[in-house]
Amino acid sequence: xxxxxxxxxxxxxxxxxxxxxxxxxxxxxxxxxxxxxxxxxxxxxxxxxxxxxxxxxxxxxxxxxxxxxxxxxxxxxxxxxxxxxxxxxxxxxxxxxxxxxxxxxxxxxxxxxxxxxxxxxxxxxxxxxxxxxxxxxxxxxxxxxxxxxxxxxxxxxxxxxxxxxxxxxxxxxxxxxxxxxxxxxxxxxxxxxxxxxxxxxxxxxxxxxxxxxxxxxxxxxxxxxxxxxxxxxxxxxxxxxxxxxxxxxxxxxxxxxxxxxxxxxxxxxxxxxxxxxxxxxxxxxxxxxxxxxxxxxxxxxxxxxxxxxxxxxxxxxxxxxxxxx
Amino acid sequence: xxxxxxxxxxxxxxxxxxxxxxxxxxxxxxxxxxxxxxxxxxxxxxxxxxxxxxxxxxxxxxxxxxxxxxxxxxxxxxxxxxxxxxxxxxxxxxxxxxxxxxxxxxxxxxxxxxxxxxxxxxxxxxxxxxxxxxxxxxxxxxxxxxxxxxxxxxxxxxxxxxxxxxxxxxxxxxxxxxxxxxxxxxxxxxxxxxxxxxxxxxxxxxxxxxxxxxxxxxxxxxxxxxxxxxxxxxxxxxxxxxxxxxxxxxxxxxxxxxxxxxxxxxxxxxxxxxxxxxxxxxxxxxxxxxxxxxxxxxxxxxxxxxxxxxxxxxxxxxxxxxxxx
Numbered sequence: 001x002x003x004x005x006x007x008x009x010x011x012x013x014x015x016x017x018x019x020x021x022x023x024x025x026x027x028x029x030x031x032x033x034x035x036x037x038x039x040x041x042x043x044x045x046x047x048x049x050x051x052x053x054x055x056x057x058x059x060x061x062x063x064x065x066x067x068x069x070x071x072x073x074x075x076x077x078x079x080x081x082x083x084x085x086x087x088x089x090x091x092x093x094x095x096x097x098x099x100x101x102x103x104x105x106x107x108x109x110x111x112x113x114x115x116x117x118x119x120x121x122x123x124x125x126x127x128x129x130x131x132x133x134x135x136x137x138x139x140x141x142x143x144x145x146x147x148x149x150x151x152x153x154x155x156x157x158x159x160x161x162x163x164x165x166x167x168x169x170x171x172x173x174x175x176x177x178x179x180x181x182x183x184x185x186x187x188x189x190x191x192x193x194x195x196x197x198x199x200x201x202x203x204x205x206x207x208x209x210x211x212x213x214x215x216x217x218x219x220x221x222x223x224x225x226x227x228x229x230x231x232x233x234x235x236x237x238x239x240x241x242x243x244x245x246x247x248x249x250x251x252x253x254x255x256x257x258x259x260x261x262x263x264x265x266x267x268x269x270x271x272x273x274x275x276x277x278x279x280x281x282x283x284x285x286x287x288x289x290x291x292x293x294x295x296x297x298x299x300x301x302x303x304x305x306x307x308x309x310x311x312x313x314x315x316x317x318x319x320x321x322x323x324x325x
Numbered sequence: 326x327x328x329x330x331x332x333x334x335x336x337x338x339x340x341x342x343x344x345x346x347x348x349x350x351x352x353x354x355x356x357x358x359x360x361x362x363x364x365x366x367x368x369x370x371x372x373x374x375x376x377x378x379x380x381x382x383x384x385x386x387x388x389x390x391x392x393x394x395x396x397x398x399x400x401x402x403x404x405x406x407x408x409x410x411x412x413x414x415x416x417x418x419x420x421x422x423x424x425x426x427x428x429x430x431x432x433x434x435x436x437x438x439x440x441x442x443x444x445x446x447x448x449x450x451x452x453x454x455x456x457x458x459x460x461x462x463x464x465x466x467x468x469x470x471x472x473x474x475x476x477x478x479x480x481x482x483x484x485x486x487x488x489x490x491x492x493x494x495x496x497x498x499x500x501x502x503x504x505x506x507x508x509x510x511x512x513x514x515x516x517x518x519x520x521x522x523x524x525x526x527x528x529x530x531x532x533x534x535x536x537x538x539x540x541x542x543x544x545x546x547x548x549x550x551x552x553x554x555x556x557x558x559x560x561x562x563x564x565x566x567x568x569x570x571x572x573x574x575x576x577x578x579x580x581x582x583x584x585x586x587x588x589x590x591x592x593x594x595x596x597x598x599x600x601x602x603x604x605x606x607x608x609x610x611x612x613x614x615x616x617x618x619x620x621x622x623x624x625x626x627x628x629x630x631x632x633x634x635x636x637x638x639x640x641x642x643x644x645x646x647x648x649x650x
Contacts (some may be wrong), residue, residue, distance in 0.1 A: 083621075118454070132481045146587070148478050155473075155589025156457045157625070164618045166583040177619055255467055258491040262587055264480025294490045296408075300482070 004066035008053065008106070009319025011116070012036060012072035012096075014087035017045075018049030019053060021060070026124035028312055029065070030056045042090045046103040053104075067107040068100060069310075069312060069321030071116030078158035080110050085175070107325040113137060114161060115152055117271050117306075118145025119324075120317025126269050133267045136163065136252075137308075140272035141176075142184035142191075146263060153263070162242065164188070168255055186272040187252045189273055196244045197223075198232050203240070212239045231277050243278035245277065246284045250307075253288025260297050267302035271313070275305055333431070334380065334644025336441070337361060337397035337421075339412035342370075344378060345637075346385070347644035351449035353637055367473075370644045378429075392432040393425060394443030394646030396639060403483035405435050411501070432650040434542035437485060438462060438639070440477055442596050442631075443470025445642025445650075451594050451632030458592045459584065460631075461488065461577075463599035465505075466501075467516075468510035471588060489513070493580055512577045514552040514598055521527045521555050521569045528565070533550040539563040556602050570602065571609045578613025585614075585622050592627035596638070602629055 013036060020031040034054055039045040045231070057065065075086035080097025082090065093210045100108040111119070118135040120125040127135070132152050137143040142164030145152040153160050164184035165177055172181030173194060185191050200219050208216045215233045219225060233241035256268055274281060286303050293301075308316055331354070335344045338361060345356040357377055364370040382390065383416040396414025399410035407415065425433040436444070443460040446452040456475050462468040467489030478485050489509035490502055497506030498519060510516050525544050533541045540558045544547070544550060558566035581593055599606060611628050618626075633641055 064497070089365060124344060144587075148473060148480075150478060151474060153473050153478075153588060157589065159621055160587065160589035162586040162589075162619060166550040166586045167579060167617055170579070179617070181621070254492060254495070258583075259489040259587060261491045262469075264482065264485035264487075266481040291493055292504070293351065296484055296486060296487075 002077055005064045006060060006066045007066050007319045007322025008057075008104075009317070009322060010049070010068060010070045010100075011314035011318050012070060012111070013314075014073070014111075018051065018315050019049070020315035020319060021056065021065075022316060022322075024323075026316060026317075026319075028315060030059075031315060032056070037089045040089050042094050042096065043103070045090075045097055045098050046096075050103045052313075059324075063267040065106060067109065067118075067322045067325030068104060069116070069318040069323070069325060070096060070100060070108060070110040070115050071318040071321065072096060072110060075111060075112050076158040077111040077115065077152070077154055081110075082110075099222075109227065109325040111152075111321055111323050112141030112143065112145075112161075112237065113139075113317075115145040115154075116317035116321055117143075117313065118147050118152060119320045120308055120313060121269055121306065122147055122150075122276075123320035123323070124308060124316050125313075126304050128307070129165060129269065130266050133264070133269060134163075134263065135264045135269045135271050138270060138272040140189050141272075142188045147200045147264075148263060148265075163255065163259060166255060166258075167184075168251055183197075183251070183255050186254070187274075189247055192227050192230055192244060192248050192274065195247050196225055196241065199240055199244060199247075211238075215241050215244075227274065231280065234277070234280050242280075245280045246273075249281055250288045251282025252281075253285045253290075254292045256285065256303075257292035257297075258288045260301055261294060265301060267304050269304050269306055270304040276310075278305070330389045331385060332391050332644045332647025332650075333393045333429075334521045334640040334642070334647060335374070335393060335395045335425075336438070336639035336643050337395060337425075338438075338639075339398070342374065343640050344374065345640035345644060346381065346390075347647075348640060349648075351641060351644075353469075353640060353644075356640060357381075362414045365414050367419050367421060368424055370415075370422075371424050376619050381490060383436070390431060390648030391431060392434065392647045394441070394648070394650060395421060395425060395433060395435040396438050396643040396646065397435060399436060400435045400437050400578060401483040402434065402436040402440065402477070402479055405433075407435075434646050434650040436477075437468065437470075438464075438642075439460045440467030440470040440479075441642035441646055442468075442638065443472050443477060443642075444645045445633055445638060446596075446631065447472055447475075448592055448643050448645035448648070449633060450638075452571055452592065453632070455591050457588070458590045459488075459588065460594045461581075463513060463595060463597040465514050471590075473588060473590075480540075483544050486578065488584060489585075493576055496564075508576070508580050512573055512580070517552050517555055517569060517573050517599065518550055520572050521550055521566065521582075523566055524569060524572075525550075536563075540566050545625075552599065554611060555603065559602070559605050567605075571604045574606055574609025575597075575613045577606075578610045578615075579617045581610065581614045581628075582617035582622075583607040585626055586619060589622065590626060590627050594629050594631055596631040603630070 144163035173185035469488035498510035
C-alpha cells in the first residue's frame with residue numbers, strides 16, 4: 001500500500017516542455033511549461049525547470065510526492081539516457097534520469113513519448129483495465145508503445161516499439177533513418193504531405209479542375225502543403241485530399257494487421273495530430289486492417305481514438321510513469 | 326519451493342504423438358509414441374495414450390509428477406481448446422486440456438507447437454537465461470513463439486505469434502488462410518518449393534544446363550520437387566537451388582528485421598526442418614536482416630539454431646510447459 005498521493009509528469013518536446021503535478025486519480029493540480037531551448041546544457045535546463053516547479057512543490061508535503069516521470073524523444077527506460085535525439089538542443093547521449101534525480105532529489109523514470117502515451121492511456125485513458133493494447137502516435141513521425149500482459153514491452157535494450165521503422169514497401173520512400181520504405185515515411189504528418197504531393201505531381205495540372213479550397217489550387221500558389229491543409233481540403237470534399245487519406249489509411253491498416261498477428265492486442269489506440277482527422281483516417285485504416293487480418297483476428301481488435309484530452313495527454317502519460325519510479 | 330520432480334510432455338502432430346517423462350533438469354527418462362490417427366475421437370485417443378503411459382507412471386510416485394504439458398497445432402493456452410486444426414483427425418473445436426485432465430487426473434496445460442518450442446528453448450535450450458527472444462519454427466508452415474520479459478507473449482485471446490501470417494508481399498502468393506502474400510507462402514518447406522518451381526518455370530528449359538544432381542534435371546523427370554531435394558542440390562552447388570535459398574532468406578530476413586523493430590529480442594532462434602539447411606539458410610537470412618534493420622538494432626540481435634536435439638525438442642518443449650500447470 002502506497003501512501004504518496006502525487007507524481008510530477010514532465011513531457012519534453014523539441015520546442016516546449018510541459019509539466020504537471022498530478023493526483024493518483026489523474027487530476028492535474030498544477031501545470032506549467034518552459035521552452036526546451038531555454039538552455040543548450042541539459043543540467044542548466046533542469047535547474048531552470050526546478051526553479052519553476054519548486055515554489056509550487058512547497059505547497060505539498062515532500063513525502064506526498066511519489067516521484068517524477070519524464071517522457072522525452074529517444075529516451076530509454078532501462079538506461080535513463082536520451083540517445084542522439086533529433087530536433088533537440090541537447091546533443092549526443094544525455095543522462096536525463098540522473099540529471100533530474102540530482103536536481104530534484106526525487107526518484108525519476110524516463111521513457112520515450114510513445115511509451116509514455118501508452119502508460120497514460122492505461123492509467124487514465126482509453127486503455128484503462130486492458131491487459132494488451134498498442135498506442136500508435138501520429139506526429140511528425142510515427143511512434144508506438146506496446147503493452148502486453150499489463151506491462152510495457154521494452155525489449156532487450158529498451159528499444160522495442162519502433163513500428164514507424166518497420167519497412168512496409170521495399171525500396172519505397174527514403175526515410176530520415178537512411179533506409180527505404182519505413183512506415184513513417186507514409187503514415188505521419190510528413191508522410192501524408194509526401195503522399196499528397198506525389199498525387200498532385202502525378203495528375204497533369206492543365207486537366208485538373210480549378211476549384212477554390214482544393215489542394216490543387218493551394219499547390220498552384222504554394223508548393224509547401226501542410227498536413228492540416230490536407231485535412232481541411234478533405235473535410236470540404238476535395239477528391240485528391242480524400243484519396244490522400246485513403247492511401248495513408250490503407251498502408252497503416254496493413255501495418256496494424258501485421259502487428260496484430262505478432263502481439264494480438266485487444267485494442268489499437270491512434271494518438272496525435274493525424275488522428276484528429278477522425279473518420280477521414282479511421283475509416284480507411286479500419287477497412288484495410290480488417291481486409292488484411294487473418295480470420296481468427298477479424299472484427300475482434302478495437303481501433304480507438306485516445307481517451308485523453310490532447311492538452312493533458314503528454315503530462316498525464318509522464319505522470320503515470322512517475323508511479324513506477 | 327516445489328518438490329515435484331517430473332512432468333509429462335506430450336507433442337501431438339498430424340501423424341505422430343510423442344511423449345516423454347522428463348526430469349526438472351531436462352533429462353528424458355521414458356519416452357514413447359502413438360499414431361495420432363489411432364482414434365477419430367479425441368477422448369478415445371487420450372484413453373489409448375493413458376493406457377500406454379500408465380504402466381510407466383507406476384514406477385513413479387504420483388506426487389512426484391507435477392503435471393502434463395501438451396503442444397498441439399492450433400491449441401490455445403488460455404482456453405485449452407484445439408481450434409479447427411488442419412491435418413488432424415479431430416475436427417472442429419476440441420477441449421484437449423479438459424479431456425487430458427479427466428483421463429490422466431493430473432493438471433494439464435496446452436499450447437501450440439511454436440509456443441512449446443519457445444518454452445523448451447527457454448527452459449532447456451538455446452534461450453536459457455534470456456529474457457526476450459523469438460523462436461521461429463520452419464516446418465510445412467511457419468510458426469513463432471515470442472518471449473518477452475521471460476513470459477510467453479500470448480496476446481489478448483492467446484493467439485499472438487502468427488508471424489507466418491504477416492503479409493510480406495501485397496497481392497503475393499495465395500496462402501492456405503485465404504489471403505495473399507503471407508510470410509509462410511515464401512518461408513516454409515512448402516514455400517521454398519514454390520520458389521524453386523517459380524525459378525524453374527521462369528528459365529527456359531532448352532537453355533538450362535543438363536547436369537546431373539541439379540533441380541533442373543530432377544524437374545525434367547518429375548515436377549514434384551521436395552524441400553530436402555532443394556537442400557541436397559544446393560549442397561552440391563546447383564546455382565538455381567542456391568538462388569532459391571537466397572530468395573527465401575532474403576524475405577525471412579526482412580520479416581525478422583520488422584519483427585525486431587516491434588519486440589526487440591536478444592535473439593531469434595530458427596527451429597525445424599528448413600533450419601537444418603544451416604549456413605545455406607542462415608547466411609542469406611542474416612545478410613537481409615542486418616541490411617533491413619534500423620541502425621540502433623544492427624549487429625545486436627543473435628540469429629541462432631535451436632539448442633535442443635531435434636528428436637527430443639518437441640517432447641522437451643511440452644514437458645517444460647508442464648511445469649506451468
